[in-house]
Amino acid sequence: MNAKQETPLLDRHHRTINYLRLSITDRCNLRCVYCMPEEGISFLPHKEILTYEEMLRLVELCVANGIRKIRLTGGEPLVRKGVIGFIEKLNKIEKLKEITLTTNGVLLKEFARDLRKSGICRINVSMDTLKPEKFNAITRRPLFERVWEGIEEAESVGMAPIKLNVVAMKGFNDDEILDFARLTHRKPYHVRFIEMMPIGAADARMKGFISRQEILERISSLGSLHRLEPELMAGPAEVYALEGAKGKIGVIGALSHHFCATCNRLRLTADGQLRGCLFSDKETDLKTALRQGKDDGYLSDLIRDTILNKPKGHNLDLNNPRKCVRPMSRIGG
Numbered sequence: 001m002n003a004k005q006e007t008p009l010l011d012r013h014h015r016t017i018n019y020l021r022l023s024i025t026d027r028c029n030l031r032c033v034y035c036m037p038e039e040g041i042s043f044l045p046h047k048e049i050l051t052y053e054e055m056l057r058l059v060e061l062c063v064a065n066g067i068r069k070i071r072l073t074g075g076e077p078l079v080r081k082g083v084i085g086f087i088e089k090l091n092k093i094e095k096l097k098e099i100t101l102t103t104n105g106v107l108l109k110e111f112a113r114d115l116r117k118s119g120i121c122r123i124n125v126s127m128d129t130l131k132p133e134k135f136n137a138i139t140r141r142p143l144f145e146r147v148w149e150g151i152e153e154a155e156s157v158g159m160a161p162i163k164l165n166v167v168a169m170k171g172f173n174d175d176e177i178l179d180f181a182r183l184t185h186r187k188p189y190h191v192r193f194i195e196m197m198p199i200g201a202a203d204a205r206m207k208g209f210i211s212r213q214e215i216l217e218r219i220s221s222l223g224s225l226h227r228l229e230p231e232l233m234a235g236p237a238e239v240y241a242l243e244g245a246k247g248k249i250g251v252i253g254a255l256s257h258h259f260c261a262t263c264n265r266l267r268l269t270a271d272g273q274l275r276g277c278l279f280s281d282k283e284t285d286l287k288t289a290l291r292q293g294k295d296d297g298y299l300s301d302l303i304r305d306t307i308l309n310k311p312k313g314h315n316l317d318l319n320n321p322r323k324c325v326r327p328m329s330r331i332g333g
Ligand SMILES: Nc1nc2c(ncn2[C@@H]2O[C@H](COP(=O)(O)OP(=O)(O)OP(=O)(O)O)[C@@H](O)[C@H]2O)c(=O)[nH]1
Pocket: 071, 073, 102, 124, 163, 165, 194, 233, 234, 235, 236, 237, 252, 254, 263, 265, 278, 332, 333
């Protein structure tokens, strides 16, 4: 196979694969109830984590095989030292059209300006509540103000759009769905409600599941919602707007209305495993091949095989919460 493949690759199910989610660390400075247990999980030893040089080589090969958008994730991507220098290097990869980031926002205030300079124009921030006490209960850390200051700093350095990821949980934050929706009248943010997924620490909490349908119905009480066209290389959100709002409202129906038929993504974990699907533990071990000194052609074949054999979908529903071995914080969402 040719490592310099020019056109985007299709998988066996005729889906174009052009989006890579790259988890740069499994470490995190929060302990969200649906993602990690209170005591945390044992973090991967340093030597198991790809160096930035190794990641850069694998990203270049993914780009040669059709990837055009990359999202840094974690754990929490901003806790890994040297992240700005790494983004600057990614930014030099010619065919990469977009580099972006999903963060919990704890370190955003100090990083926003450098992120913007390094080439990140927009970010997604996880923020499940507008109330400090609830933030402490959800993330198990008292850092609500810091995250909001980070979001405001990102706005003031010109990041746009800023997308807020809200995992919807019955009895926890569902009383704030309308407040989040109203926020789009005041701020140009995209508020995205995510259906809770049965993965890792969330399993025990699935009784708090709220469907995208229910979320949309509740928001409709505020006025008519207009459906908007998806962006190019978009992620899984369906996007709407309330009449006259500055911001947008998204719903990510990961379980009830899943988007596997149009899935465009791969995931590379911090320890160098390429995953075809969030919910499938079938992984391609790029790290071992890389560290054995395999050439670009060999590594490229592994990437192309993973694309070709990407699982068709997840087949999960509320009554079938299959478990993944790898926890969410080691995949990156
Ligand atoms: N089931 C499933 N969930 C996904 C997938 N991609 C992202 N998510 C979930 O969607 C939520 C939002 O993810 P983000 O990291 O903000 O990324 P995104 O929605 O692709 O971002 P945009 O590029 O801004 O559209 C998180 O809960 C992710 O776990 C996917 O391919 N499958």
